[in-house]
Amino acid sequence: MPLTIKRHKRMAVNICLSVLIGTFPIVCGIVTLHSLANRTLEQQSESATKAAIQQFNAMLDSAEGATSDTYRLAGSPCEDVQFLLREQATQRLFVRTVGVTLNDEFYCSSLFGKFFEHIRPTDYVNGQLLLSFGNVVTPDIPVLIYRKSENEKGALAVIDGRYVKNVLQHTGKGGNSVLIVGPRWMSSSGHVFTAEHKKFPIAETRISSKKYFFSVASGFNSGEVLRHIEKNYIDLFGVFIFLGLSAGAFTYWTLGRAIPPSQELKRALSAGEFIPYIQPIVSAEDESWIGAEILMRWNHSSDGLVSPDLFIPYAEHSGLIVPMTQSIMMQVAKQLAPISQKLSKGFHIGFNISNHHCHDIELIHDCQYFLNAFPKDSITLVLEITEREIIEPGATTYELFDRLNNMGVKIALDDFGTGHSSLDYLRKFKVDYLKIDKSFVSMIGEDSLSTHIIESILALSEKINLSVVAEGIETPEQQKYLKERKVKYLQGYLYSRPLPLDIFIEKINQASINNQAQAQLSNS
Numbered sequence: 171m172p173l174t175i176k177r178h179k180r181m182a183v184n185i186c187l188s189v190l191i192g193t194f195p196i197v198c199g200i201v202t203l204h205s206l207a208n209r210t211l212e213q214q215s216e217s218a219t220k221a222a223i224q225q226f227n228a229m230l231d232s233a234e235g236a237t238s239d240t241y242r243l244a245g246s247p248c249e250d251v252q253f254l255l256r257e258q259a260t261q262r263l264f265v266r267t268v269g270v271t272l273n274d275e276f277y278c279s280s281l282f283g284k285f286f287e288h289i290r291p292t293d294y295v296n297g298q299l300l301l302s303f304g305n306v307v308t309p310d311i312p313v314l315i316y317r318k319s320e321n322e323k324g325a326l327a328v329i330d331g332r333y334v335k336n337v338l339q340h341t342g343k344g345g346n347s348v349l350i351v352g353p354r355w356m357s358s359s360g361h362v363f364t365a366e367h368k369k370f371p372i373a374e375t376r377i378s379s380k381k382y383f384f385s386v387a388s389g390f391n392s393g394e395v396l397r398h399i400e401k402n403y404i405d406l407f408g409v410f411i412f413l414g415l416s417a418g419a420f421t422y423w424t425l426g427r428a429i430p431p432s433q434e435l436k437r438a439l440s441a442g443e444f445i446p447y448i449q450p451i452v453s454a455e456d457e458s459w460i461g462a463e464i465l466m467r468w469n470h471s472s473d474g475l476v477s478p479d480l481f482i483p484y485a486e487h488s489g490l491i492v493p494m495t496q497s498i499m500m501q502v503a504k505q506l507a508p509i510s511q512k513l514s515k516g517f518h519i520g521f522n523i524s525n526h527h528c529h530d531i532e533l534i535h536d537c538q539y540f541l542n543a544f545p546k547d548s549i550t551l552v553l554e555i556t557e558r559e560i561i562e563p564g565a566t567t568y569e570l571f572d573r574l575n576n577m578g579v580k581i582a583l584d585d586f587g588t589g590h591s592s593l594d595y596l597r598k599f600k601v602d603y604l605k606i607d608k609s610f611v612s613m614i615g616e617d618s619l620s621t622h623i624i625e626s627i628l629a630l631s632e633k634i635n636l637s638v639v640a641e642g643i644e645t646p647e648q649q650k651y652l653k654e655r656k657v658k659y660l661q662g663y664l665y666s667r668p669l670p671l672d673i674f675i676e677k678i679n680q681a682s683i684n685n686q687a688q689a690q691l692s693n694s
C-alpha cells in the first residue's frame with residue numbers, strides 16, 4: 171500500500187534489520203568455532219602433559235632402579251664397585267652414568283671410576299631430583315639427576331637431557347611442553363631456565379607426577395586458536411557465512427515484500443492507529459463554531475500521520491471502512507461527550523459514511539451508541555454520504571435511512587456536483603444538507619463554469635429547501651462571495667485546518683473560559 175514518502179527510511183530500517191539478522195549466525199559460528207578450538211587445544215594439551223609425565227616417570231623408574239641396586243655399595247672401595255656401576259649404567263634405559271656417594275662425597279662413577287665431587291643434598295628437590303645445566307662430561311647438555319640416600323650412603327643416576335628434550339618435543343602435538351623440577355624448568359628446545367615458568371597464554375595444563383618431584387606444563391602460544399580454526403574448521407566457517415548471508419537475504423526479501431493492504435489495515439485497526447481529526451464548520455453570520463466534520467487519520471507506527479486519500483480507497487474496497495468508522499465514532503463520543511455542554515446547542519458532528527456502511531443495519535446501532543453518549547439534544551449527528559462511491563439502494567438502505575431520520579440523524583450530500591448521482595440521491599433519500607465541493611469553491615473568481623455550478627447548486631437548494639455548507643474556503647474573497655449568496659455554513663482552512671481532537675477540546679475550553687469572563691464583565 172503506497173503510504174507516505176518515508177520509503178527511504180523504511181528501506182534503511184530493512185537493510186539494518188537484515189544485516190543484524192544476517193550477522194547473527196556468523197557471530198554464533200565464530201563463538202562456536204572459538205570454543206570448539208579452545209576445547210580441542212585443551213584436550214591436546216592435557217593429553218600431551220599426561221604422555222610426558224608417563225615417559226618421565228618411566229625414565230626416573232629406571233634411574234630409581236639403578237640407585238636402589240647400588241647405594242648399598244657406598245663405602246666400598248671404588249675399584250670393587252666400579253664394574254657393578256658400569257653394568258647398571260649400561261643395562262638401565264635412559265641412564266648415562268651411575269655413581270655412589272659417602273657422606274655426600276661423590277667418590278666413584280661408572281664413567282670415570284675414582285672421582286671426587288662434593289654433593290649438596292639441598293640442591294635436590296626433596297633431596298631427590300636435580301635438573302642441572304650440565305656436568306663435567308657434557309657441560310653444555312643438561313642432565314636430570316636422581317639421588318637415593320640412606321644415612322651416610324647414597325647413589326646418583328644421571329639421565330641425559332637429550333632424552334628429556336626428545337620427550338618434550340614429541341609429546342607437544344603442535345604446542346609446547348616444559349619439564350619443571352623445583353625452581354628450574356627445561357623447554358622443548360633443551361634449555362634449562364631458573365626463572366619461574368610463565369603460564370602458556372592458551373589452554374595451559376600443568377600436572378605434577380605422583381611418583382617423583384617434578385611437573386609438566388603444556389600449552390599454546392597466542393594466535394593458536396585462530397590458526398587452529400583456519401586449519402581445521404575453515405569449511406564449517408564457510409557454512410556459517412553461507413547461513414548468515416542466506417538469513418540476511420531472506421530477511422530483506424521478507425521485509426521488502428508488500429504486505430496485503432487489508433492485512434496492514436487490520437493490524438492498524440487492532441493497534442488503534444486510526445484516529446479522528448476534526449475540522450470546525452462556522453456560521454456565516456458570526457463565524458462561531460456551529461459544527462465540525464470528523465476526518466480520519468492513520469497514525470502509522472513507522473510512517474507517522476497518513477492522509478486518508480492514501481488508505482480510505484483500500485479500506486472501502488476491503489470493507490474494513492465499517493469497523494474503522496465505528497472506531498472513530500467511539501473515540502469521538504468518548505472525548506467530546508464530557509465537554510458537550512461547552513459546545514453550541516445542537517452542535518453538528520459530521521462523519522463520512524461509505525457505501526458499505528449504508529447497506530449495514532449496524533449503522534443504526536453505531537449512531538444510537540454515539541447519540542446515547544451525549545446529553546439528549548445537545549448535539550446533532552450528521553452522516554456525510556459521498557458521491558465517490560455510488561450507493562445502490564436496496565430494501566435495507568431505505569429502512570436504514572428511514573430509521574436514521576426518525577432518530578434525528580441528518581444526512582449531508584458531500585462533494586455535491588462532482589459525481590453523476592447527486593440528483594438521484596436527492597430523489598431517493600431525505601437529504602438535509604448539500605456540501606459544495608472545494609473544487610468549485612477554489613475556482614471562485616477564476617473560472618466562470620465553477621461559479622455557474624455554484625449558482626445552480628444554490629438555486630436548487632433554495633427550491634427544495636436544503637441548507638448548504640461550502641467547503642474548502644481558503645480566501646476572504648471566496649468567503650465574501652459565498653456570504654453574499656447567503657450560504658449559511660462555511661468550512662475551510664480560512665477558519666481552521668483539521669485539528670487533533672485534544673487541540674480542538676483545548677480551544678473549546680479556552681473559548682468557554684473567555685465567554686464566562688466576558689459574561690462576568692458585562693454583568694458587573
Ligand SMILES: Nc1nc2c(ncn2[C@@H]2O[C@H](COP(=O)(O)O[C@H]3[C@@H](O)[C@H](n4cnc5c(=O)[nH]c(N)nc54)O[C@@H]3COP(=O)(O)O)[C@@H](O)[C@H]2O)c(=O)[nH]1
Binds near residue numbers: 662
Ligand atoms: N469514508 C471516509 N472518508 C473519509 C474519512 N475521513 C476523511 N475521509 C475522506 O478522505 C478524503 C481526504 O480527506 P482529508 O485529507 O481529511 O481532507 C479533508 C480536508 O482536510 C480538506 N479540506 C478542508 N478544508 C480545506 C481547504 O480549505 N482547502 C483544502 N485544500 N482542503 C480542505 O477537504 C477534505 C474534506 O473533504 P470532504 O470529506 O469531501 O468534506 C476526503 O474525501 C474525505 O471525505 C472517514 O472517516 N471516512
